[in-house]
Amino acid sequence: MDEPIVVGIDIGTTKTCTLVARVEGERSLRILGVGIEPSQGIRKGTVVDLTAATQSVARSIEKAERSSGLEITSALVSLAGSHVSSVNSRGVVGISGRVIDGDDVARALEAAQAVAIPHNREVIHVIQRGFVIDGQDGIRMPIGMHGYRLEVEAHIITAAQSTVENLRQCVSSSGVEVSQFVLNPLASAEVVLSETERQMGAVVCDIGGGTTDLAIYIDGDVWHTMVLAVGGNHITSDIAHGLRLPVSQAEDVKKQYGNAIEGEVGEDEFFSVRTFSEEKPMQVSRKELAHIIEARVEEIFLLVLQEIKRSGYDGLLPAGMVLTGGSSLLPGIRTLASNVLGVPVRIARPENLVGLTDQLGSPAYSTSVGLLYWALLMNEAGPLVGGGSHGKGAPVDLTNIKEWLKRLLP
Ligand SMILES: Nc1ncnc2c1ncn2[C@@H]1O[C@H](COP(=O)(O)OP(=O)(O)OP(=O)(O)O)[C@@H](O)[C@H]1O
Ligand SMILES: [Mg+2]
Structure with missing residues (x-):
């Protein structure tokens, strides 16, 4: 067990995911521990209820420690929100x-x-x-x-x-030191972007529950990043309002019957659902549902387009968009994105994982897995997991430029 251990904690709006992995070979990881918990006290990527958020982070860390049998003392943590x-x-x-x-x-x-x-x-x-x-x-x-x-x-x-400090506190309450914060789309990009796309010019778009995270890569480097405070939760809340459903039911309906393109759904397709006001289940047209979803998703991509244009790099993205995040599971979203943005779009998820990978092959875990690859990239030599003979991992501070360079440059 001399190989370094890397730990990532992805604190998303809907779920917190702690992953523990062992570095095997140059760019290969074996997932040893997984702790997935619904997030509480997080909205649009930032902490709004410290106690609740601390508890859900603690549960996620505990689960990952239990499944890996290792004590976590230090981790890379994802960061998003409109404060970035x-x-x-x-x-x-x-x-x-x-x-x-x-x-x-x-x-x-x-x-x-x-x-x-x-x-x-x-x-x-x-x-x-x-x-x-x-x-x-x-x-x-x-x-x-x-x-x-x-x-x-x-x-x-x-x-x-202040927002960064709150997030740090959520994690440190569990006795885990944040070795480094990593912006959501930069972590996701490590997992979903191919080297060719990175060189040619492409934009990574991670649509989660509360945020849409963008990173533009050109000539192999990050040229622009942006976090928008909209995501899948807004689609769900539109459905809840539009169909007068409780939010939890709207969420189920979206996942089960949703489509981002109204025109792809037949006139005669219905599903039954119990609304607030009715005693008996009601028949709802899937077209009506798709109509609600399409309006919101189109709006999200128009915002994305606006951001890309504002960056000035809109003409430099021949490889188009790589879409990921839980909301990219919505049927029709790829076509809609491509229509609005006028570029090729593909949907990507973590692939070729080894170890405890059952749930991690979904686009929702691109940031979570990306944190581990980011740790690899930073060449985290010190162990991030303590206990036994292991010491505490040396903190990596990106603001400490010299250290950072030593890690990044050959
Ligand atoms: N099959 C599906 N169809 C449509 N939407 C889905 C599906 N599965 C998950 N989602 C949506 O994905 C979102 C969660 O995605 P993800 O787990 O990437 O978010 P997060 O990381 O918790 O949040 P964020 O990164 O925005 O802070 C939710 O809004 C959920 O409704
Ligand atoms: Mg996320």
Whole structure:
């Protein structure tokens, strides 16, 4: 058991999923522990009831500990919500004609971070998008090259400090340290995006219960990220209002009979459901249901389109959209997305998993599994699981640029 253990806690709006995995080989993971619990006290990706959220996180962690037989002391944790924002920034440093080393790159990234970041915001990720040496752009790996002036283009993701702190507290109440927060779509992308898509230009769209998370990848790097505060729960609530059903029933009806395209459903298709007002079950047309769903899903994709256009990268995504998250299970959603966005769309889920993987092959678990791959990417050498002879995993802090670079650069 000398291979490193990685742990991810995906705190979603509808479910919290803790996964424990052992790193086997270079990019291979064996899932050892799974703890899936309905989330409480989380709305649109953020904590609204600390006690309730802490309890559901604790239950999820306990389950994962029980199924893996390991004690969790440290984990990567997913982050989303409309409090997250991102900016692209440039950092410039002088080199004076010598060979560029890791410290210079770190200084340039630090300079990029010097953009006005308000005190109440925490830097979550600083992602390098490319380097410019003496005006020559498109440089991927500046270390070892000569130059006088090194510029880095960075994508900086920040989040509201108070919201991040609440989430940290939910996890630390269970005695687990957050080694790093990872933005939802970046975790999902590690699982669903192929190398070709990443290079060609594609957008990852994870539609969960309370959020729609976007990440645009071009030339192999993240160029833009965005979290929208809409998701499957809004579809459910539209159905509850439209058909006068309790929310739990609307949720069942959506999953069982829903379709995102009204035109795909026949006039003569009905299902029976007991509404608030009626004693006896009522017959509802599936077309009517699809009509309600289509309106909301179309609106979500129009918002997505608006965001992609606002980023300015709309012309640079020939590989189109990779759709994931629990709501991507809705029949017809791929076609609707493709119609609204005018790009090819495919639906993706975690694949080729080894170990305790029964429930994890659904698009709902892309972020959860992605956290583990993110941990791999960060080359988490220290054990994240304590107990026995294992110590506590060394915390990884992305704001600590030098450490981060050591992990990312060869
Ligand atoms: N078969 C299905 N058809 C339609 N929607 C579905 C289906 N299965 C799950 N969903 C929806 O997926 C959503 C949950 O997805 P997911 O588990 O990805 O969300 P989450 O991670 O908890 O939330 P978020 O990431 O938004 O904070 C719910 O709104 C649920 O109704
Ligand atoms: Mg999610």
